[in-house]
Amino acid sequence: MRLLSLITLEKQLEPGRGARAAVTVVSIALALVLSGLVILAIGVNPVAAYGALFSGAFGTLYGLSETLVKTTPLILTGLAVALGLKMRLWNIGAEGQFVIGFLAATLIGLGFPGLPGFLLLPLMGAAAVLAGGLWAAAAGLLKARLGVSEIITTLLLNWVAILFSQYFAYGPLKGADGFPYSPAFCPGACLPTLGWGRVNAGIFLALAAAVILHLFLKHTLWGFEIRVIGDSPKAARAAGMGIERNIVLVLALAGGLAGLGGFVEVSGIEHRLSPHTGLGYGYTAILIAWLARSQPLLVILVAFLFGGLYTGGEMIQVGMGVPVAVIRILQGAILFFLLAGDYLLNFRIRWRVGSGE
């Protein structure tokens, strides 16, 4: 392929060591530059904006607490996508699984207002996990039995979940005042806070989930099977591993994780159902899982950084008039450059002076 007559891209079999890491870093850098240009176009100094974003998200105790608040659901949805990726399954449905978990937890929370917290909360959590799990398992079943692409099914199920949730917000769960917001949770349905801003026990759940998933993948037979199926379904099948069973199970578990994210969000922060069109955590999760190379422990780190992005972004919107949409641009740009970079890892650039072979 000739771009200009000066540089040629040619295929190479072996990307150099460290090239992967370089691609990640450069992608982020380029994305920052691109978004910086957009910020500049609005009339704000990008360096100042980024500085404010960073210090807002990580520089103050309050900012840090808000970052952790955002990190919690991002870890869980990030894990939901990463787990699928380990088996080459694209779980685009983390958003919908999150929402359905959110809804299920709400229904239980509002349905049993008398129960004490230590009974009600686990019940809500279990309901959320179950709901998210079933939601994803449906897509898994279609893939396993009929070969229907999970990219499509999980994506479409997102809308179903969102609309379903909105139906409840506008309908059966509508508050007495007529607005599409459910009544607030009783204290028993709320995750205990830790005395630091809005940070609540959900963060421990998220961290535990990541660690448990990591250990699971690393040490169990099931983790091994997932790895084998992800690399070579044919060899896995010939070796006696159950492909179809695993597709459903892995997606179900992934959905459960995202559903747990929904529980943690409604029970720790929102305390009520509202007519959101989703919060975007499920889609950001794809980016997080990709950046973290599907490693659960790295998901924690990347989710934390993205949590900071969300928080900082909100702050500079208020403080400097930079629309929060710029953060979305930044995220999109990161994904774009990352994918391009990963692809270009397959090539080498040759500089040529003059033409000819």
Added chain:
Amino acid sequence: MHCAVEMLGIVKRFPGVIANDHIDFQLLPGEVHTLLGENGAGKSTLMQILAGLYHPDAGEIAINGSPAVIHSPREAIRAGIGMVYQHFMLVRRHTVLENVILGLRRFGILLDYREAAREIERISIEYGLQIDPGAVVWDLSVGEQQRVEIVKMLLRRVKVLILDEPTAVLTPREAEGLFSTVRTLAGRGTAVVFISHKLREVMAVSDRITILRRGKNAGTIRKDETDERDLARRMVGREVLEEFDRTEVEAGGPVLTIRDLRAFDNRRHPALKGVSLEVRRGEIVGMAGISGNGQKELEEVLTGLREPAGGSVNLGGEEIAGREPDTIIAGGLGCIPEDRQGTGSAPGLGYRDNIILKSCRHPPLHRGIRLDYRKAAEIADRLRREYDIKVPSLFAPVRLLSGGNLQKVILARELSARPRFLLAVHPTRGLDIGAAGYVRNQLAELKRQGAAILLISEDLDELAGLSDRIAVIYEGRITGVLPAGKADRERLSLLMTGQKSETGSGGVVE
């Protein structure tokens, strides 16, 4: 006269091993030059550098006297060098025609398929390579796929054609056809590099032979200066005696009984039309037959990867036809599959992981929900030493291993499970003398230990040397079963092409 290709001082290193150690190589125009050597000697690597797939760490290349630097397969082809690889590079979902013209500008933006088909037809006739442009690649047998690869190169008008173990997947008759193709090409001034282990063929087709040993050039000689024995010695650096170890073992009761087995192929045509066969304890039953007569489907049915349409397969008292692979494996069936990189191994995973592919589900590796990776590493290491498998580490992806080493990994995995029945499909295809002899000895040893073995192979000498009885499969049926003593090449060839055996008992279990 310039050399068609000259390679000087080529060095190529991979993690843990020097594949090419300062190799010089000259190729004259219009000659058939064979690269001979054991597995891992560096032959494929050297040619892959010439074909643009790898870059040498040091050394120079000259084409027709002028220095050349080849950065990619595309540049290599433009320089007139084409290679047909041991592991095919075809798009399995596309048709033959689409694969052959892939990447060419010659047929315009709108892809003049008809013109392309005509060109393919012309080449097919001119070089005697039978292919159907409309067939979809994943349906073709391995031999047919190879023909597509060759036609692909011929269409690109290469002046140097490199063939990497081409006859590994061809029947004796097809191999003959390939040799005459090669001779035609050479006669027209195209140089052909033949990478091969099969000494008889090397002697039949080459003009000159270069031997590679452990990454170094161990000499170039003309065919008339050497013979098979001499070549074998140069290859391994010591006297090699070809000997199959065939001990007479008292055969026991039947272990695997196939009765009237029927199955369809991927095109929903009948591929097995009532196969009946019995394999007993302590015996090796060989199965001869031209590739494409039902062997693939038989392998798949026996290993649980294909649903049979009728009939029964009984393993040690249990009916296994139509059961899941894990049940069949648990019943004591082991398999060395034809497709080493697809079904036989997970190419992206490391050596340790591939060794435990089947044993991972049972103790001692599987305890509770844990997988004991440390034990796995112990087992992998032990097997590595026992089977002399050359891997740079326990974790390097096995797709980087040479064909022979990969086969050893599969062998180690299957045999260490002590199967009571082993299905070995073309187990020595593409392996050098040393490795092939090793595999055969392992099979003989397994038989001595009382396993029942079904050996599907195209190497008639191998079948004759190892089997106690030889069955011949043709168009989905067994046309005859001969005791080893009575199985000569002639009789087998007759059965392989459909003539019933003299006793007229074709297809019936004896």
